[in-house]
Amino acid sequence: MTNKQHHYIASAKRVIDIEARAITDLAQRLDDSFIDACNMLYNCLGKVVVCGMGKSGHVGNKIAATLASTGTPAFFMHPGEANHGDLGMLSKNDVLLAISNSGETSELINLLPVVKRLGVNVIAMTNSESSTLGQHANVVLNISVEQEACSLGLAPTSSTTATLVMGDALAVALLDKKGFTSDDFALSHPGGSLGRKLLLKVSDIMLTGDDIPITSDEATVAQALLEISRKGLGMTGIVDEFGKLTGVFTDGDLRRILDARVDLHDAKVSDVMTIGGKTTTPNQLAVEALNVMESFKISALMVLDDEHTPVGAFNMHMLLKAGVL
Structure with a gap:
C-alpha cells in the first residue's frame, strides 16, 4: 500500500x-x-x-x-x-x-x-x-x-x-x-422481498386444475410415477374414490421401495405411499408453508380445501420463483 x-x-x-x-x-x-x-x-x-x-x-x-x-x-x-x-x-x-x-x-x-x-x-x-x-x-x-x-x-x-x-x-x-409488527411493515413495502414473504398466500403461487399431480389409490406405482413425471413437482397426491387425499407419493418414497425391490408395475401406490402427508391450505401465507417444508425437509406440498380435497400443489422451486425464498 x-x-x-x-x-x-x-x-x-x-x-x-x-x-x-x-x-x-x-x-x-x-x-x-x-x-x-x-x-x-x-x-x-x-x-x-x-x-x-x-x-x-x-x-x-x-x-x-x-x-x-x-x-x-x-x-x-x-x-x-x-x-x-x-x-x-x-x-x-x-x-x-x-x-x-x-x-x-x-x-x-x-x-x-x-x-x-x-x-x-x-x-x-x-x-x-x-x-x-x-x-x-x-x-x-x-x-x-x-x-x-x-x-x-x-x-x-x-x-x-x-x-x-x-x-x-x-x-x-x-x-x-x-x-x-413485521406484518404492518410489509403492508407499506408490498414491492419488497419482505412484502412478498409476508403477504403472498399459497393460493397466489400454487398449481391448480389439471396441473395438480393426482393419482388414484387403486393405481400402480408405475402409474403414479408417470403422473409425477408429467406434472414435474417431484410428488403426486393419492386420492380415494371420493377425491379425498389419503396420502402422497414422492421421490423419497420411490427410493425407499427401490431399495426394497418392490415391483413397480404390480404394487399399488396406496400400499407404499406416505399416509396423510404434510399439507397446507390456500389461505396460508407462503412463508408459513415454507417453514413447514423446511422443518420436515420436504420439497413439495399438496393444498387442500376444508373437505380434504386437493385444490392445488406447489414446490420449493415455485417459492423461489415467487421471491419467498
Missing part, C-alpha cells in the same frame, strides 16, 4: 471516529425532551411534516420516509417551496418537525409565524435551544456535535449524521410504542 493509499485510510478512520463520538454524545443527551417529542408524535392526529433546508433537507427527507414506513404517517415539505404556497400542506392537526443545525435558517424561520397561527406544534432539531427556531419550538431536540468530521470544519458531516440518528431514534421509539 502506497503512502497516498495510507493517507486515504487514515482520513477515513478519522471521519468514522469523530462521527462515532458524535453519536455516543447524542445518546448521553437524551432527556425528557425526547420523551415529550415522542409523546407529541404518538398523539398526533394528523401527519408529521418534516422540514429542512440544504443538507438538513436531505436528511429530513430520509427521516420522513423512515417514519412513514414504520407506522407514523409523515412527509417532507421543502421550506423554500412552503414559502411560496406549499405551506398549504400543513394542517392544524399536524406536527412540524423542523431541522436546522444553526436554528437560524431563514427559509424555515419565515414559516414560523404562520405555523404558530395555525396552532401546529413544532419539534425542533437544532444545536441551540436559544436560537430563533429553538425559542419558537414546543420541544427542542439537541443535535449539537463537538466537531464536524470535515478537516476544514465546514461541511456538514457529524451534524447530519447526528440528525439522521436522532430521526431514526424517534421512528423506532414510536414503532415500539405502537406495537408495529
Whole structure:
C-alpha cells in the first residue's frame, strides 16, 4: 500500500471516529425532551411534516420516509417551496418537525409565524435551544456535535449524521410504542422481498386444475410415477374414490421401495405411499408453508380445501420463483 493509499485510510478512520463520538454524545443527551417529542408524535392526529433546508433537507427527507414506513404517517415539505404556497400542506392537526443545525435558517424561520397561527406544534432539531427556531419550538431536540468530521470544519458531516440518528431514534421509539409488527411493515413495502414473504398466500403461487399431480389409490406405482413425471413437482397426491387425499407419493418414497425391490408395475401406490402427508391450505401465507417444508425437509406440498380435497400443489422451486425464498 502506497503512502497516498495510507493517507486515504487514515482520513477515513478519522471521519468514522469523530462521527462515532458524535453519536455516543447524542445518546448521553437524551432527556425528557425526547420523551415529550415522542409523546407529541404518538398523539398526533394528523401527519408529521418534516422540514429542512440544504443538507438538513436531505436528511429530513430520509427521516420522513423512515417514519412513514414504520407506522407514523409523515412527509417532507421543502421550506423554500412552503414559502411560496406549499405551506398549504400543513394542517392544524399536524406536527412540524423542523431541522436546522444553526436554528437560524431563514427559509424555515419565515414559516414560523404562520405555523404558530395555525396552532401546529413544532419539534425542533437544532444545536441551540436559544436560537430563533429553538425559542419558537414546543420541544427542542439537541443535535449539537463537538466537531464536524470535515478537516476544514465546514461541511456538514457529524451534524447530519447526528440528525439522521436522532430521526431514526424517534421512528423506532414510536414503532415500539405502537406495537408495529413485521406484518404492518410489509403492508407499506408490498414491492419488497419482505412484502412478498409476508403477504403472498399459497393460493397466489400454487398449481391448480389439471396441473395438480393426482393419482388414484387403486393405481400402480408405475402409474403414479408417470403422473409425477408429467406434472414435474417431484410428488403426486393419492386420492380415494371420493377425491379425498389419503396420502402422497414422492421421490423419497420411490427410493425407499427401490431399495426394497418392490415391483413397480404390480404394487399399488396406496400400499407404499406416505399416509396423510404434510399439507397446507390456500389461505396460508407462503412463508408459513415454507417453514413447514423446511422443518420436515420436504420439497413439495399438496393444498387442500376444508373437505380434504386437493385444490392445488406447489414446490420449493415455485417459492423461489415467487421471491419467498
